[in-house]
Amino acid sequence: MSENTKPRSPTESGCPDGFQYMHPLMRKNYGNWDHHDHPRPGVLKHVSKDGEPIWTVKCATQRILDTFSLRTLCDIGDNFADGHVHFTMRSNIEYMVADEAKVQPLIEEIEKNGFIVGGTAASVSSISHTQGWLHCDIPGTDASGVVKSMMDELIDEFKNHNMPNRVHITTSCCQINCGGQGDIAINVQHTKPPKIDHDLVGNACERPSVVARCPVAAIRPAVVNGKPSLEVDEKKCICCGACFPPCPPMQINDAEHTKLAIWVGGNHSNARSKPTFQKLVAAGIPNNPPRWPEATAIVKKILKCYKEDGRPWERMNDWIERIGWPAFFEQTGLPFTKFHLDNWRGARNSLNASNHVRF
Ligand code: SF4
Numbered sequence: 001m002s003e004n005t006k007p008r009s010p011t012e013s014g015c016p017d018g019f020q021y022m023h024p025l026m027r028k029n030y031g032n033w034d035h036h037d038h039p040r041p042g043v044l045k046h047v048s049k050d051g052e053p054i055w056t057v058k059c060a061t062q063r064i065l066d067t068f069s070l071r072t073l074c075d076i077g078d079n080f081a082d083g084h085v086h087f088t089m090r091s092n093i094e095y096m097v098a099d100e101a102k103v104q105p106l107i108e109e110i111e112k113n114g115f116i117v118g119g120t121a122a123s124v125s126s127i128s129h130t131q132g133w134l135h136c137d138i139p140g141t142d143a144s145g146v147v148k149s150m151m152d153e154l155i156d157e158f159k160n161h162n163m164p165n166r167v168h169i170t171t172s173c174c175q176i177n178c179g180g181q182g183d184i185a186i187n188v189q190h191t192k193p194p195k196i197d198h199d200l201v202g203n204a205c206e207r208p209s210v211v212a213r214c215p216v217a218a219i220r221p222a223v224v225n226g227k228p229s230l231e232v233d234e235k236k237c238i239c240c241g242a243c244f245p246p247c248p249p250m251q252i253n254d255a256e257h258t259k260l261a262i263w264v265g266g267n268h269s270n271a272r273s274k275p276t277f278q279k280l281v282a283a284g285i286p287n288n289p290p291r292w293p294e295a296t297a298i299v300k301k302i303l304k305c306y307k308e309d310g311r312p313w314e315r316m317n318d319w320i321e322r323i324g325w326p327a328f329f330e331q332t333g334l335p336f337t338k339f340h341l342d343n344w345r346g347a348r349n350s351l352n353a354s355n356h357v358r359f
């Protein structure tokens with residue numbers, strides 16, 4: 001093969017090595033940390049086995065950052081921290097400083113620029129959300145908008161350690177829920193199967209890709225009005241919305257039938273109890289941009305009950321496990337409806353994961 005016809009070697013080969021971007025003290029003490037504590041909400045102090053301390057100041061961002069905000073945040077890192085930052089999975093930016101005297105001026109500069117310090121320990125950390133409109137082709141709502149409007153209402157819970165333990169909230173813009181689970185999760189819920197625009201299917205879609213996309217094999221090729229199209233077996237359809245990206249004529253997003261649902265008690269950690277799946281507690285909530293007041297009111301109500309009744313260190317799932325699901329619905333005032341029961345035909349295997357039914 002001549003030099004000119006050689007395939008280009010890949011220029012993108014995964015994440016770069018993170019060590020080169022780390023604060024020198026963190027690099028030096030990698031694997032050598034002794035303990036950490038929380039001098040104040042939003043600030044962590046880690047001490048190495050050799051007695052070297054480093055302070056981390058956590059600052060919330062709106063997640064989808066414009067270049068002006070990003071430059072402002074980086075300038076703060078250069079001028080008031082030690083020039084090293086890192087982003088957390090919940091879209092917080094963290095500044096590291098090796099000198100305690102720099103902590104307070106750094107916090108003042110962050111707040112002067114309109115950002116917020118907090119989100120550590122027993123607070124409501126910033127909400128993590130799925131990729132949304134920026135990267136994905138099937139969102140049924142604007143997950144980042146839900147984050148912004150909810151965190152505006154929960155700002156005091158972000159800035160203070162008021163909760164029994166940390167609270168992780170997630171939002172997802174479709175039922176596939178690529179954002180994972182949390183103590184509280186707000187997910188889109190399509191409530192009806194897709195409506196097919198048959199005139200467009202033949203022009204816009206590769207039918208085999210759409211058929212292959214359905215996780216429950218509910219889509220079949222069909223001929224409608226003499227033209228190749230598709231049909232959906234509505235008894236099988238689980239209204240997931242996965243057929244919409246390869247075939248936009250499979251209309252499933254709908255102002256009336258696309259709703260939000262709230263799930264609670266998801267926990268990946270096995271620190272005090274085993275990991276748990278989140279469970280549905282409120283369904284059919286209006287998908288109501290730009291501020292989603294109905295969903296926010298329910299989240300605030302759940303947080304209030306957890307704050308008042310949770311014992312120190314209990315995560316949301318531990319609290320519910322202790323008081324039981326009937327008490328959870330009584331305390332929060334949320335109605336228990338037929339939608340809380342998993343009536344999917346494969347549910348024999350999963351009923352023990354739903355709220356009230358046990359076999
Ligand atoms: S939750 Fe669904 S729509 Fe949103 S980014 Fe993930 S896969 Fe895409």
Ligand code: SF4
Pocket residue numbers: 193194213214215216217218219232236237238239240241242243244252
């Ligand atoms: S919404 Fe989901 S389950 Fe229903 S037809 Fe489309 S891909 Fe299949």
